[in-house]
Amino acid sequence: MDLIAGVGGRSFNIFCASIGLLLLYRLLLRLRSGTSLQDAVVVITGASSGLGKECAQVFYSAGARLVLCGRDGSRLQQVVQEISSKSPQTQSSKHRHTPKMVVFDLAETNAVGRAAEEILACYGHVDVLINNAGISYRGNILDTQLSVQRDVMETNYFGPVALTQALLPSMVQRRSGHVVVISSVQGKIAIPYRSAYAASKHATQAYFDCLRAEIEQYKIPVTVISPGYIRTNLSVNAVTGDGTKYGVLDKTTATGWEPRDVALAVLRAVSLKSKDVVLAGPAPTLAIYLRTLWPALFFKLMSSRARKEQKHKIE
Ligand SMILES: NC(=O)C1=CN([C@@H]2O[C@H](COP(=O)(O)OP(=O)(O)OC[C@H]3O[C@@H](n4cnc5c(N)ncnc54)[C@H](OP(=O)(O)O)[C@@H]3O)[C@@H](O)[C@H]2O)C=CC1
Numbered sequence: 001m002d003l004i005a006g007v008g009g010r011s012f013n014i015f016c017a018s019i020g021l022l023l024l025y026r027l028l029l030r031l032r033s034g035t036s037l038q039d040a041v042v043v044i045t046g047a048s049s050g051l052g053k054e055c056a057q058v059f060y061s062a063g064a065r066l067v068l069c070g071r072d073g074s075r076l077q078q079v080v081q082e083i084s085s086k087s088p089q090t091q092s093s094k095h096r097h098t099p100k101m102v103v104f105d106l107a108e109t110n111a112v113g114r115a116a117e118e119i120l121a122c123y124g125h126v127d128v129l130i131n132n133a134g135i136s137y138r139g140n141i142l143d144t145q146l147s148v149q150r151d152v153m154e155t156n157y158f159g160p161v162a163l164t165q166a167l168l169p170s171m172v173q174r175r176s177g178h179v180v181v182i183s184s185v186q187g188k189i190a191i192p193y194r195s196a197y198a199a200s201k202h203a204t205q206a207y208f209d210c211l212r213a214e215i216e217q218y219k220i221p222v223t224v225i226s227p228g229y230i231r232t233n234l235s236v237n238a239v240t241g242d243g244t245k246y247g248v249l250d251k252t253t254a255t256g257w258e259p260r261d262v263a264l265a266v267l268r269a270v271s272l273k274s275k276d277v278v279l280a281g282p283a284p285t286l287a288i289y290l291r292t293l294w295p296a297l298f299f300k301l302m303s304s305r306a307r308k309e310q311k312h313k314i315e
Pocket residue numbers: 045046047048049050051052070071072075104105106107132133134135136155182183184185226227228229230231232233234235237253256
């Protein structure tokens with residue numbers, strides 16, 4: 001009996017020591033100061049609103065030389081004015097740089113090549129590329145036009161792929177750079193009535209995972225960030241099955257994370273060169289594990305979610 005108690009006690013001590021070491025390791029990771037972004041050339045797509053705009057603000061405050069990208073020049077200009085007036089030079093020891101702008105549509109492949117040249121012409125190189133721009137979708141697969149599936153893929157997948165591939169040779173030549181992509185929890189799990197969006201984010205995750213492995217040898221890190229709901233206009237701007245705008249601010253979006261908190265997490269992930277970051281609460285995080293460890297249960301939960309949503313729509 002004593003022997004069993006002794007073995008049990010030793011196991012308990014080992015368990016406690018392991019937890020202690022793990023917590024210490026996480027604390028050390030948190031305390032790691034990371035790379036400074038002062039004067040770093042940071043390119044942000046989708047900088048005209050939501051998360052992209054907040055990223056512009058926090059990277060600007062960190063002293064980065066920004067190249068802001070979007071489809072609408074006047075909205076980008078507004079962002080430049082807003083961020084410069086929110087954190088004036090006098091408030092910080094960091095030297096701030098007036099952001100530059102490049103206007104183009106990510107869904108137009110030819111425009112992306114030209115835009116990459118313009119981006120490189122701003123400072124001669126890129127230190128950090130943040131592929132943030134994206135569009136969401138609401139719809140039932142049975143009623144969704146194939147052109148809508150393609151359009152969402154063009155913006156969320158082929159756009160970032162084309163821009164990344166156009167900027168990579170310069171990074172490889174310099175053996176320096178950092179590629180970041182804003183994916184989504186839906187790049188890890190697929191939920192009903194989001195086929196085009198979830199598919200584009202799954203493809204994004206896969207492409208940038210491949211890229212990470214291929215370009216590590218050139219000292220170019222790749223960071224995939226997968227947030228849960230963020231309080232932006234993503235759902236309002238989402239496209240539906242017939243190509244029209246959804247136009248509704250969903251409750252899940254309205255009650256999501258503050259874009260500034262997500263932007264600060266992006267800044268942290270960049271400075272720590274993190275590889276894969278999920279920024280979500282316990283339920284989506286559990287769902288991601290469930291998808292791998294107990295897929296049958298995950299699929300049941302998703303079917304039940306689909307039935308409930310359909311019933312809700314009919315009522
Ligand atoms: N909000 C959320 O709940 C979540 C968002 N995300 C991801 O975060 C990223 C940012 O979205 P968020 O800020 O929330 O949404 P917003 O709708 O506020 O911002 C999307 C940005 O992408 C730009 N964009 C859209 N289509 C194109 C295009 N064809 N070419 C160039 N730019 C384009 C928009 O520009 P324009 O103003 O010209 O339309 C806008 O600046 C997306 O990748 C999204 O998938 C991930 C998880 C959760």
